[in-house]
Amino acid sequence: MNTVRIIVGGIITLVITIAGTFAAVYASKILLESAPxxxxxxxxxxxxxSVDDTSFAIANISVLNTGGEVSKDVVFTLRYGDGAKIERHSISAQDYLVSEISTEVNTNSITVTAKQLRPDDKFYLSLVASGTTVENPKISLVSSNSIGHEYSSETNFRNIEYENLFPIISSIFAIIFASLSLLALRKTPFFRRVTPASPNRTSTAFILTMIDEVQLASDLLKAEIAQRGAEPTALLNWGLIEGLQGNERLSKKLLNSGLWWKNNNHLKALYFFNKSLVELSKNNISESANLLKSAFSYKKHEISWYCTISSQIEIGAEKHEQIKKVTEQNGVVFEKTLPIE
Structure with a gap:
C-alpha cells in the first residue's frame, strides 16, 4: 500500500511540476515582452x-539583462579596499558576446565593459583576490540608459496586468508542491547518503591550491573534513593536495575514493583535472595532457575556468606544447593580472 502511495505521489508531483514549468515559461514570455x-x-x-594578516577571497558573479530592450555600453565595476590585490580573473559568455566584452584590471579593482547586452544575454566574472581587505567589495553597474542593481525577484513582476497573473500563480503553486515533496524526501536515509555537504570551504581550498598556496589549502581542507566529514569533492581535492606534496600512494587512494558517485559528470571532470595536475607536477607531460583532455570532455565550461585560475596549468602551457594544445583547443585564455605601477 505504501509503495502505491509513493508511486501515485511521484506521478502527481511530476505532472504538477511539468505543468508549472510550462506556466513559468509562458509567464516569462509575458514579462519579457512588457519589461523595459x-x-x-x-x-x-x-x-x-584569513591566515595571519592576509585574506584570500573568491567570487563568481553574473551580469545579465532581464529586461525587454537592448542595454548598450554596459559597465560593471568591482573594487576591493586599498590593501587588496586581484590575483587572477576570467570572463565567460556566449560565443557571440566574447568579442564585445573587454576588461581593465587595476591592483584592487576590475572593470568589465560590454558593448551591448540583448534580452537574456549574460556574462560571468570569476576572480581570486588577496590582501588585508577582501571583504564587502563595492560593486557598480551602469549602461548608457540606466543604472543596474543587484538581482531581485521583484524585478520580474513589474508592469504585469492582473489577467496575466494566472500562469505565474500556477507556477508558484507547482514550485511549493515540489518543494514540500523534496523536504519530505530529504528526511530519508537515501537522500542523506547521496547528497554532498556544503562545498564552500572545499572550494576555497581548491582555489588556494590553484594559486600555489598548497599548504594553506591543506590546513583548511583537513580542518573542514575533521569538522564535517569528507564528501566526494573534498576527497578529490585532498587527493590533489597530497599528490602535489609528493604523497603519491595516498593521493591515488583519495582520488579513486572521490569517484564513488560515478554518474556525476562534475566529479569525473574534477577527477581527471586533479590527476592531470598531479602528473604535471611529476613532469609526466603526455599523461597530464591526456587526462586534461578527458576532463574537458565531461565539463568544458568548468574546466576552462579551472585552467584560467591555475598557475600550474598556465606555466605548463607556456613550457609544454602538449598542454598548450589542449588548452587552446578548448578556448582557454590565460589573462595575467599585474598591478599598475
Missing part, C-alpha cells in the same frame, strides 16, 4: 579565509 531595459548582477558565490 533592466540590467542586474547576481553574486553566485563568495567566500573568504
Amino acid at each position: 531595459e533592466d540590467i542586474n548582477y547576481r553574486v553566485l558565490e563568495e567566500s573568504s579565509i
Whole structure:
C-alpha cells in the first residue's frame, strides 16, 4: 500500500511540476515582452579565509539583462579596499558576446565593459583576490540608459496586468508542491547518503591550491573534513593536495575514493583535472595532457575556468606544447593580472 502511495505521489508531483514549468515559461514570455531595459548582477558565490594578516577571497558573479530592450555600453565595476590585490580573473559568455566584452584590471579593482547586452544575454566574472581587505567589495553597474542593481525577484513582476497573473500563480503553486515533496524526501536515509555537504570551504581550498598556496589549502581542507566529514569533492581535492606534496600512494587512494558517485559528470571532470595536475607536477607531460583532455570532455565550461585560475596549468602551457594544445583547443585564455605601477 505504501509503495502505491509513493508511486501515485511521484506521478502527481511530476505532472504538477511539468505543468508549472510550462506556466513559468509562458509567464516569462509575458514579462519579457512588457519589461523595459533592466540590467542586474547576481553574486553566485563568495567566500573568504584569513591566515595571519592576509585574506584570500573568491567570487563568481553574473551580469545579465532581464529586461525587454537592448542595454548598450554596459559597465560593471568591482573594487576591493586599498590593501587588496586581484590575483587572477576570467570572463565567460556566449560565443557571440566574447568579442564585445573587454576588461581593465587595476591592483584592487576590475572593470568589465560590454558593448551591448540583448534580452537574456549574460556574462560571468570569476576572480581570486588577496590582501588585508577582501571583504564587502563595492560593486557598480551602469549602461548608457540606466543604472543596474543587484538581482531581485521583484524585478520580474513589474508592469504585469492582473489577467496575466494566472500562469505565474500556477507556477508558484507547482514550485511549493515540489518543494514540500523534496523536504519530505530529504528526511530519508537515501537522500542523506547521496547528497554532498556544503562545498564552500572545499572550494576555497581548491582555489588556494590553484594559486600555489598548497599548504594553506591543506590546513583548511583537513580542518573542514575533521569538522564535517569528507564528501566526494573534498576527497578529490585532498587527493590533489597530497599528490602535489609528493604523497603519491595516498593521493591515488583519495582520488579513486572521490569517484564513488560515478554518474556525476562534475566529479569525473574534477577527477581527471586533479590527476592531470598531479602528473604535471611529476613532469609526466603526455599523461597530464591526456587526462586534461578527458576532463574537458565531461565539463568544458568548468574546466576552462579551472585552467584560467591555475598557475600550474598556465606555466605548463607556456613550457609544454602538449598542454598548450589542449588548452587552446578548448578556448582557454590565460589573462595575467599585474598591478599598475
